[in-house]
Every structure is written in C-alpha cells, then in structure tokens.
Amino acid sequence: MRETDVVVVGAGLAGLCAARAVLAAGRDAVVVEARDRVGGRLLNHELAAHPGKVVEIGGQWAGPTQTALLDLARELGVDTYPTYNEGENVLEWRGGLKRYKGAIPRINPAILADTLQAQKRLERLAKTVPTGAPWTAPRARELDSMTFQTWLNRACATKGARTLLELGCQAVWAAEPADVSLLHVLFYINSAGSFDDLVGTEGGAQDRRFVGGSQRVALRLAEELPEGALVLGAPVRRIEHGDDGVVVHADGDVRVRARRAIVALPPALTNRIIYAPPVPGYRDQLTQRTPQGTVWKCMAVYDRPFWRDQGLTGQATSDRGPVRVTFDNSPPDGTPGVLLGFLEGDFARRAGRQDAGQRRAEVVDCFARFFGEAAHTPTEYVEQSWAEEEFTRGCYGCGMTTGAWTSFGEALRAPIGPISWAGAEVATTWSGYMDGAIRSGREAAAEALAALQASSGPGSTVTAGLGRRSSAS
C-alpha cells in the first residue's frame, strides 16, 4: 500500500500537470496510469523508413492563444514550428476541385455570405455562454434543447452554407451536427475564443506543431516526476473514498492511499471505475451524457511532399469524403512527405466497421483526388481511431448531448468528497484541447491543495469503514 497526499488517476496531460502542480507546492503525488506509457491521447509514431522522425497519431497542434500549452512546452524545452501553410488550399465541392488562397474558397458568393452570416450569429450567441457555467447563459434552456443541426437548418438560407458549417462541426467536434447540443457548441466556441480560432490554421488551433512530436510534452513531464511517482500499466478499477481520503485500487495489486484524488479521464470513462460509496446519481447520470467523438486519423507517407511542387499547402476540404479535411503533416524539414486526413463523425463510424484494407484504399483515393495520382503509392500508411482504445474510447473530446449542460452541468467539475475531476473535457478555456487539459489539471491540483491546507485532521488515514469495504470486494 503506497501512501501519498494526492493520487492522480491518468497520466495524460491533465493528470501529469496536476501532479506537477501538487509537487511544486511541496506535497507528495502518485500518478497511476492504465497504459504502459504516458500521454493519453498524445502519441508519437516513428516513421518506419525514417528513424527518429515522428508523426503524431493523437493530438498534435498548438494555437497562439493556447498560452498554457505554449509556455509549458517552452519551459520543458520542446520547440514548436509552424504548420506547413504555403500555397493554395483545395476545396472539393459539388464534384469539382477549386484552389484558393487563405480562408475563403471561391464558390458562389451567396453561399459564402450566408456562411459568414451564420458564423457571425454563432459567435455572437457563443459570447453569451459563460464557459464556467453554461447553464447560466441567458437562454440556456432553449439553446440546450436543440441540436446544432436544428440550429443550422434555421440559420442557413442555403444548402451550401449548411454543408460548409457541417464540415466545420465534423472537423472540430468529430461529431455530426445532430449529435451535439447547440449550447455545447456555443460553450466550446467561447472556451476557444471564436469559431475561427477553432478551425484556423495560421493563427488558429492548428497554427503550430511540436518538434519531435507533441507527446514529448508529456514525456518530459513524466521525466521530471520523482522516482516512483508514476505507476504505469495499472488501470484503476476502484476508489474507496471518505472524509479522510481515498484508497485507489488498480490492476497488478496496486493500492495507493491518499488524502485527495484527482481523476483525470474523459467523463465518459470515469463511470467505469467503481466508487465506494457509489457517487450520487446526479454525477453518474452526467457521465451517461458525455459521449466522446469519433474520428480516424489517417496518414500516408511519401518520399517527398509532392503537393508542395504544385503550390499546394496540403490542406483540402471535401463535401464528399470520406476524408473531409487534410493537412501536410511532414516533419519540419519536409522529409518525408506526410499527408494527414481525418474521417470524422458518421464517416468515422462507418470506417470503424470496414476492414483495414478497404479503409486505407478509400483514404488514399481521397488524397489522390485532392493532390494527384502520386498520392496512390505511399511508402507507409498509419491510422488510429481512439474509439477503439479501451482507455480513451473516442476523440477528440466529449460532445455534451442535448439537455446535459442545463440538467447536469454542475456535476462536471464539482468534487465528490475528496475526489476532484480533471481532463480536457473539464476545462473552461480551450475545452477539449491540450491547453485545456493543462489548465484543468492545474485547477484540480489547486482544489486538492486547498483542501489539504484546510484540513486539520489526522492526515492521511482512511476510515476503518473504508478498509472493510475494500476487503469485502
């Protein structure tokens, strides 16, 4: 039985940053992680024929307003570089290809005007939603009682605008507009700043990348932890909790007794842990309403980024799919060339039931349509769906269902006794992003530290009652 001040469940960015903040305050922390690695949804993949060169099969970008992430990376010595963005983008639209520079494709101006107007209305509405308490927005109940699709149907006069904003929804939430509450969409936009912040490359959430891969941020955090503070390969199965603290049980006979716990998992996974006593219905039912998105991240590797020769950024958007959005994901020096495509929402759900060969063929076909025949012969193909991963079960983050924020929202962040909650989904700034994960971890740590400070009790003892529950299981 290990003893510590704060036990952290999950060694993603949120968990690692929570532990770091606890340690920085002079308290002891132990992080217990299900996988045999740190990083959660951050994962580097070394390219087969290019030793030392990596692409990320999880989260990878940083934007200029993501200061928690950028400052942390700087502090840890992880450099960034701009996402490749030189030349023209491609839009596949109604059966043809259009090249364009910047953010605005050259399609029917009526559609563009309609899209921009709807987007403006969305931004204005988003500003009315307090990110710390979306349920207190002036029209919260109304906004939470409809899907984003319902709103799009009303807000867009043209089918084209609807299609473009559906594309945006799939790209940002890895969900269909039918899946998510309008209030959640507004909360999320406001937590990032604006819709442009979410979808933008230069100046937006896809602005920069990490030299050596984004997982390095997590790996560096883990290296900093004191000896023995990180337990890998130990899925937490049970948390006993009471006034005096917690006992956390994980596979491999891992047991950690602590005065506070920080559970840094997606909300949808927090209910797969057994709590003794059980958490209140209000909290449990929230976690039945926080589904994770669905996305396949697919990359094809080529000797060279051949699209650059044609004056293309490697960024494409398609109204046809299954690949809806692409990026040039080559390493900083441009060798090898890597095309990245996302299958999102229903495209991803369909892809998840295809065999791998079929999926790859469809993805590479898309790349060839957007960038030419050369795309048909990659030297390597890499793909990942986090929905298939037992310890994530979906990406990018959760899309709250209709009614969830207004009926259960307070339960998202409210501690249960000695248990605090962290993770990108719990963040109030850049919710769903690495930046939000870092912030949420620090906030959970502050909550735990304040409780430790306030407690005048006998320290890290857990009641006999809790011990009894443990041995009876």
Add this chain to the structure above:
Amino acid sequence: MRETDVVVVGAGLAGLCAARAVLAAGRDAVVVEARDRVGGRLLNHELAAHPGKVVEIGGQWAGPTQTALLDLARELGVDTYPTYNEGENVLEWRGGLKRYKGAIPRINPAILADTLQAQKRLERLAKTVPTGAPWTAPRARELDSMTFQTWLNRACATKGARTLLELGCQAVWAAEPADVSLLHVLFYINSAGSFDDLVGTEGGAQDRRFVGGSQRVALRLAEELPEGALVLGAPVRRIEHGDDGVVVHADGDVRVRARRAIVALPPALTNRIIYAPPVPGYRDQLTQRTPQGTVWKCMAVYDRPFWRDQGLTGQATSDRGPVRVTFDNSPPDGTPGVLLGFLEGDFARRAGRQDAGQRRAEVVDCFARFFGEAAHTPTEYVEQSWAEEEFTRGCYGCGMTTGAWTSFGEALRAPIGPISWAGAEVATTWSGYMDGAIRSGREAAAEALAALQASSGPGSTVTAGLGRRSSAS
C-alpha cells in the same frame, strides 16, 4: 470455475427469462447477479405497519397488450387486479384544480384540440419507424437530428398543448423533451402500439397490478431455477471472450466458463464491465449515448384511501410539480391507502440533490394540494430513485440521444462474438417495460441457442489465448 452452456449476467426479468428459455431447450445456464436479490428494477417493499402487504418501489404495472408479461404471470401463478380507477381525476392547471372523468380534462378546448392534433401527428410519424431498425425509417436521419422539444415547439400552436405533451414525455420517459431524440420517442411509441397505450390507465400500460407485488414474477422465476443456477451478490467485472466462448469473472472469486453469454443490463451499464478483448468502438460508443432516465417514485401511506370518499381515483396531473403524476397505489383490498407520486426529469434531478426531509415535505405538499389536508399526515413514507442505485443508474429506461439511433443503432442488439445483449432497452416490442424485458431475454436466448446448435466445435473450451489474457490481468 463453473462450467455451463450459457452464462447470463443480471437477474432482472430479461436475464431470468433468458435463463429459463435456455433451460427449457435442454441446455444448462447460470445467472450471475450483482445484488443479493433478483428482480433488477422490480422490488417489493413491505409496508411497515401492514405485515404481508407490499407496494412496489420499481416497475409495477401491466397493460392488456403486454401479453408476454401477462401470460408469464399467469403461468407462474401471479394474479393481477385492476389499477384503482373509479371516480374523477384531478388536473392542477394554471394555479387551480379541475376534476374530470376519463382521459380528457375540461380545459380550454383550443388547447385540447391542439394537443390531440399534435398527438395524432406523433402517432402517424411513429408508425413509420420500424421498431427493429429505427434507422431505416423513411426520414430517419431528419427525425433523429432533432429533440422531442424541437418537434413540440413546431407541432403545438398553444403553450398549453406543449405543457400537456411535456407532462406526457416526463411521465413516459422520465426525461425532459430536450433530452431525447424525436426518433427515439417515435420508436418507443410504436414499440408500445400508441401514445395512449403508454399513458393510459384502463386499457393502457398502467391497467393492472400484480397481487403481492410485481417482484413476485421475478421471485417465482428464480425459484424455478435448478439448484446452483443462480449466483447472487456477485457483480460481474470482466468477460473474456473468443470463438469458443466466454469466461465471466465476478466479485467473490466467482468464475463461470460458458459457450455463450447473455448480458442483460441497461446498455449504459454494459460498458462498466471489462471485455477482453475490448468491444469494438462502434458498440462502446453506442453505450455512451444511452442515458437512463431520472425519476423518484414516492409513496405516502394512510390508514384509508380517503380520496376515494371524495369520488377521486387518486390520479392527478400537475403543470406545477414537483409531483407531476399520481396514482392510488393501495393494495387490492384498499387497506392501507397509498398515494404514489412521481418526480420526473429535471424535477427528479433537483430532488436528488435535496435532503430527504425537504423532498418528502414537497411531495406530501403536492398530495395535499391534489387530495386535501388529510394527505399531510401519512403513517409511512417510501421513496426510491434508481439513479442512485449502483447497479441500475436510472429509470425507467434509456432515452437515446439525438443521432444515436441513426449513427449507432445496429450496435444495440448485434452480438459481439459469443455475447448477446438483453434487457428492456433492447426490446422491439414494449421497449422499456417488463413485457419488453421478457421478450428481449427470450430473443437473446434464442440467439444463443441457435449458435450452440450451429457450433460443431469441441464444446465449452475457451482458447489458451483467453486464459492467458485472464491471468495477466
């Protein structure tokens, strides 16, 4: 290590009926149940001052078209009797009380006409939704992309009609109209027959009650099981599965090896079991989109059913709440008198965060408003919220979120290797009801039996690979 043909997880009606059907076909079955009793959401409560007299704190009614339930009860020797329905009903409406006979209260005829018209449209739409495959309905995607609230806002010309149908939604789904997909509402109506079938007392889903309490049906099924076929107090935590079968692990070192498994739990709870190998993302993500409803069932006991003296049925409906719907829930001989009130949807979520005294006071105040001062002094008060129950986590059943049926619906009933799914939520007829639970259990058993029949393999051996996974955990 126990060995059997079919292991059933969960001893609710679905699980017990599945086991019964397997045994009736000459195969062996073992039922593993988390609680120390059978019945799941069926639970009798003996009245404190009336030994031998019970009320149900879970599901309790049967309707005339619920033939699977009625026939089973008859077979098991459990008698039924009509729900008390003599006299006038009460409607609390816009600050006043109205008494009325039958189904239609005497309020503004424009509101009534509007309500009936909307209901008719709902019924017509419901008929277009195949209950075995709602995603194949002609306008499935459109119907699944909006909440029931969005539809109500459009379909009702008057605020009054909206209120009445919201009341119906809360009563049937224990959810707010904002919580559920319109397609789910339509599926559910069609699976029951009609909206009137769902909300009706005489002739509807609340038509009859069970002498001695509904749990007797489950208790009688359990009595019939052969020695050792029922393991109580053993929450299943892990299911290893492969081509040759399953090994089920439960608390208390219970291990059962079988050729097939039937998991008879609400979908939202099925993901709290560890599957080795993990289930596909498509199945897991479905279970992130099947939230259970929220309802407090509250009963006050009186020496006599005093409302009967006033010519009242004991059935009230209120636009104010927190109790929205009441029934006379007295035993067959009318002694003692029992008033039953439901707190549903957001009222239930609020009630779950009140202290018990406050909640009781508000409920009894409602009874007094509807039926007179005498209601203020019950001799006993009983309440239950299944959202608080670790092994249920919500009632009555699940309300699929928007997009869930069309994006994930096929995963609800599709077996995963040797694992079949059962439970009221999986039913295609009377989904969410005891009747549906029975039917779903039988269908899962038929699926398992057909697989046993078809398999020409070496019988109930599980691969070495599975054993290895097991010992590594």
